[in-house]
Amino acid sequence: MAAAPSVLHQVPIALGDRSYPIVIGCGLLGDAATWADAPPATQGVVVTNTTVGPLYARRLQGAIASRHRDVHVVVLPDGEAHKHWETLNLVFDALLGHGCDRKTVIYALGGGVVGDMAGFAAACYMRGVPFVQVPTTLLAQVDSSVGGKTGINHPLGKNMIGAFYQPRLVVCDLDTLQTLPAREFSAGMAEVIKYGPIADTAFLDWIEENMASLTRRDTAALAHAVKRCCEIKADVVGQDERESGLRAILNFGHTFGHAIEAGLGYGEWLHGEAVGCGMVMAMHLSQRLGYVDGAWVQRVTALLQRAGLPTVGPALGPDRYLELMRVDKKAEAGEIRFVLIERPGAAIVRGAPDDLVRQVIADCCRPS
Amino acid sequence: MAAAPSVLHQVPIALGDRSYPIVIGCGLLGDAATWADAPPATQGVVVTNTTVGPLYARRLQGAIASRHRDVHVVVLPDGEAHKHWETLNLVFDALLGHGCDRKTVIYALGGGVVGDMAGFAAACYMRGVPFVQVPTTLLAQVDSSVGGKTGINHPLGKNMIGAFYQPRLVVCDLDTLQTLPAREFSAGMAEVIKYGPIADTAFLDWIEENMASLTRRDTAALAHAVKRCCEIKADVVGQDERESGLRAILNFGHTFGHAIEAGLGYGEWLHGEAVGCGMVMAMHLSQRLGYVDGAWVQRVTALLQRAGLPTVGPALGPDRYLELMRVDKKAEAGEIRFVLIERPGAAIVRGAPDDLVRQVIADCCRPS
Numbered sequence: 001m002a003a004a005p006s007v008l009h010q011v012p013i014a015l016g017d018r019s020y021p022i023v024i025g026c027g028l029l030g031d032a033a034t035w036a037d038a039p040p041a042t043q044g045v046v047v048t049n050t051t052v053g054p055l056y057a058r059r060l061q062g063a064i065a066s067r068h069r070d071v072h073v074v075v076l077p078d079g080e081a082h083k084h085w086e087t088l089n090l091v092f093d094a095l096l097g098h099g100c101d102r103k104t105v106i107y108a109l110g111g112g113v114v115g116d117m118a119g120f121a122a123a124c125y126m127r128g129v130p131f132v133q134v135p136t137t138l139l140a141q142v143d144s145s146v147g148g149k150t151g152i153n154h155p156l157g158k159n160m161i162g163a164f165y166q167p168r169l170v171v172c173d174l175d176t177l178q179t180l181p182a183r184e185f186s187a188g189m190a191e192v193i194k195y196g197p198i199a200d201t202a203f204l205d206w207i208e209e210n211m212a213s214l215t216r217r218d219t220a221a222l223a224h225a226v227k228r229c230c231e232i233k234a235d236v237v238g239q240d241e242r243e244s245g246l247r248a249i250l251n252f253g254h255t256f257g258h259a260i261e262a263g264l265g266y267g268e269w270l271h272g273e274a275v276g277c278g279m280v281m282a283m284h285l286s287q288r289l290g291y292v293d294g295a296w297v298q299r300v301t302a303l304l305q306r307a308g309l310p311t312v313g314p315a316l317g318p319d320r321y322l323e324l325m326r327v328d329k330k331a332e333a334g335e336i337r338f339v340l341i342e343r344p345g346a347a348i349v350r351g352a353p354d355d356l357v358r359q360v361i362a363d364c365c366r367p368s
Numbered sequence: 369m370a371a372a373p374s375v376l377h378q379v380p381i382a383l384g385d386r387s388y389p390i391v392i393g394c395g396l397l398g399d400a401a402t403w404a405d406a407p408p409a410t411q412g413v414v415v416t417n418t419t420v421g422p423l424y425a426r427r428l429q430g431a432i433a434s435r436h437r438d439v440h441v442v443v444l445p446d447g448e449a450h451k452h453w454e455t456l457n458l459v460f461d462a463l464l465g466h467g468c469d470r471k472t473v474i475y476a477l478g479g480g481v482v483g484d485m486a487g488f489a490a491a492c493y494m495r496g497v498p499f500v501q502v503p504t505t506l507l508a509q510v511d512s513s514v515g516g517k518t519g520i521n522h523p524l525g526k527n528m529i530g531a532f533y534q535p536r537l538v539v540c541d542l543d544t545l546q547t548l549p550a551r552e553f554s555a556g557m558a559e560v561i562k563y564g565p566i567a568d569t570a571f572l573d574w575i576e577e578n579m580a581s582l583t584r585r586d587t588a589a590l591a592h593a594v595k596r597c598c599e600i601k602a603d604v605v606g607q608d609e610r611e612s613g614l615r616a617i618l619n620f621g622h623t624f625g626h627a628i629e630a631g632l633g634y635g636e637w638l639h640g641e642a643v644g645c646g647m648v649m650a651m652h653l654s655q656r657l658g659y660v661d662g663a664w665v666q667r668v669t670a671l672l673q674r675a676g677l678p679t680v681g682p683a684l685g686p687d688r689y690l691e692l693m694r695v696d697k698k699a700e701a702g703e704i705r706f707v708l709i710e711r712p713g714a715a716i717v718r719g720a721p722d723d724l725v726r727q728v729i730a731d732c733c734r735p736s
Contacts, residue, residue: 042701085453096524101700126697127519127530128610151495156464162495163531242496329494332469333410 005031008174008219009227013146013234015241018166022146022230024223029134029173030059032066039130039168041103044068047091047118048109049078052136055179060109060134068105072098076114081267083113083153085161091121102126105168111137111184112144112271116162119150123165133167136176138188138222139272142195142229145170147237147250153266157327158258164242172230174222186308187272189214190253192225193303194279195232198252198339198347203228204300211306248330249347252339253279256313259324263316276309277364284360285352286341296344313365318358321365373399376542376587377595381514381602383609386534390514390598392591397502397541398427400434407498407536409471412436415459415486416477417446420504423547428477428502436473440466444482449635451481451521453529459489470494473536479505479552480512480639484530487518491533501535504544506556506590507640510563510597513538515605515618521634525695526626532610540598542590554676555640557582558621560593561671562647563600566620566707566715571596572668579674616698617715620707621647624681627692631684644677645732652728653720654709664712681733686726689733 005027013020028034038044044064048057053075061071074094076087095104106129108118115133122131135145151162177185192214196204206224207214213221233250240247257278260269269277283297301311316324322336330337335351342348373395381388396402406412412432416425421443429439442462444455463472474497476486483501490499503513519530545553560582564572574592575582581589601618608615625646628637637645651665669679684692690704698705703719710716 085457089453092522092529093524096522096528096695099695099702101702102697103700124519124529124531126528127517127532149495151492154460154464156461160464160494161460161492163492164495327464327467329470332471334467334469 005033008223011227011230011234014238015166020166020168020170022170022172024172024174024226024230026174026219028171029056029176030063032063034171035064035067037169038064038067038132039103039105040067041105041130042069043098043100043104044071044107045095045098045100045104046071046073046107046109047076047114047121048073049076049114051078052110052114056109056136056176060107064107070098076117079267080113080153080261080271081265083117083266085152088117088121088152091118092125095121095125100125102129105130105132107132107134109134109136110140111135112140115140115144116150116159117152119148119165119167120152120162123150123163128165131165131167133170135170135172137180137184138177139184139191141172141177141226142188143191143233145172146230146233148241158262158266159329172226174219174226177217177222182308183270185217187270187276189307190272190276190279190304190309192229193300193307194252194275195229197279197283197300197341197344198249199232199236199345200228201345203232204344208303211303215307248337248349249339251330252347253282255325255328255330255336255338256281256321258328259316259321260314262324263320264314269310269314273310276304276307277311277313280304280311281313281360281364282338283341284364285338285356288356288360289340289352291340291342292344313361315366315368317368318361321361322354322357373401376591379595379598379602382606383534388534388536388538390538390540392540392542392594392598394542394587396539397424397544398431400431402539403432403435405537406432406435406500407471407473408435409473409498410437411466411468411472412439412475413463413466413468413472414439414441414475414477415444415482415489416441417444417482419446420478420482424477424504424544428475432475438466444485447635448481448521448629448639449633451485451634453520456485456489456520459486460493463489463493468493470497473498473500475500475502477502477504478508479503480508483508483512484518484527485520487516487533487535488520488530491518491531496533499533499535501538503538503540505548506545506553507559509540509545509594510556511559511601513540514598514601516609526630526634527697540594542587542594545585545590550676551638553585555638555644557675558640558644558647558672558677560597561668561675562620562643563597565647565651565668565709565712566617567600567604567713568596569713571600572712576671579671583675616705616717617707619698620715621650623693623696623698623704623706624649624689626696627684627689628682630692631688632682637678641678644672644675645679645681648672648679649681649728649732650706651709652732653706653724656724656728657708657720659708659710660712681729683734683736685736686729689729690722690725
């Protein structure tokens, strides 16, 4: 962590007048040069949580001090269980309490939950203020920091209230991944592996070959993984920013995964853990529909296991799974829409007969 | 109200792929033909309030039944005092409780408060569902239904949390203005008159000549007033959708007006009443800065009085006025930005010395 700051990759996200760069490297967060292109404003507000804040907030605060006369830090409680309106309102209270104007820049310093909440706060405060993502978890670096999805949960569903709102800049400082607990790292690996089945079999091969380097958090391996994931996601989001079609493939594993999260109560399983297990279930459904063979499903399942992820679903019972999946955002007129693997490297979105889904739940989950 | 449905004017709002029409006429709300171009969806949700709902919700529900298999009605408490998160959440509870998907169309049936909340709910539900405005007050027809501003209040400031989100269609049924209480009608007239000083002296002349017809709610006069206001607002919003510059002139009277509303507690004065009085104060400030003469200020003030509006501000005291105006969204780095009349028919946005503002407050408000 004492090495000189270095930018290893830069991924441009092309979305017209909402385009922005993702900068990937080491020692970036505390380096003033990293922030030279951040929007200028009198006030900057760092939104973080009780876990990440003590590690990095002061360093970031110092590095952006040249861009803003005042830098405030808002520390939220940590975890998916707090991703709701009351926590979001702490950000609004701070912004208004400090008299922040509509040019104020909000920096999201933390994982996916912090990014989703800080981004939604930025989207809504005075109908929109500039927003910078500083993702500190693997999951956030490869997934939630790209594509502009922001939001909060509602007791009846995950991410039900939110906005599409693009950041001006994303800085992925790989050093922050060194302090990530093993379970969080594994959860992030689920979203890394996700890009293989839906879009890039060569990347899936690369992950298999480099799993050892990744799990020991080798910087070069991490840099490549983060870059490739961001590239794939940028390509998909660039074609369908507001998820009217193609973009939905990025939700591979998320239909079953959201049901796991909601069914157990948010925070019981990490989001990435639920998505990894959801991918196994979605692959089994793809197999039952004749798209992929069992050997390939086993190969990807084994890779998820090597990444330290659970691959057997909790015992919610098929009725509860189905009930929870019917309120998924992809559902239309009550029909559940699944992201399925049509062939390795290519995904489609479609419905499936309830009885097939029940069989998959019986195959992939603990008995209820 | 028994006359055949008729469209009197149609105003196109040109905002690229977010363009939409404003349809102005009589008997429109309950006529299925009005809704032929509303987005198709399994579910439609009418958001209204306890005052407007009993008058028109069933009629609208029947007319849109051909567009949606299910039409639900959500009735919110009436008034600016309820324009906050807890009320907004009633809409989310209903949407999720009915299992509404991301194609669900939300209809805002009511005044500005209903429009702002239903629009913000539409902007946020599943990160955005289609939205139709059915404004039933004069103020909403000439102002809040055009331009896509949605949002809620925060205890520390009005409209501080919101989004720019365009409707797919706006239907102004002039019949609904016949049931409007006199005080609400006057409040709407403040926003009608507003367009004269900032953009169109000929329209100001027309209002003076037709004030009697307007106050007896003559349909032809109302139709012209609504059309001309929508045209002017459409022209301004088309040039600056997200209020980075020109659009701010539409906030003429709103800087002082918001201070009046917040200082007295939301709902004590109607929004239009506060804006009308705020226009008087902004004109006095324009006069003190040498832009307009006293005779012209008196002329517009007399017109506001003829419309039944208060033109003397409440006794909040200059310190409180200034404090409240510093949290206005137009303020930058603590400097209050006023919309001033540079010459009749042309507005500018700029700061003003505190002592001048204090003199204006002394001139225009009850002694504190």
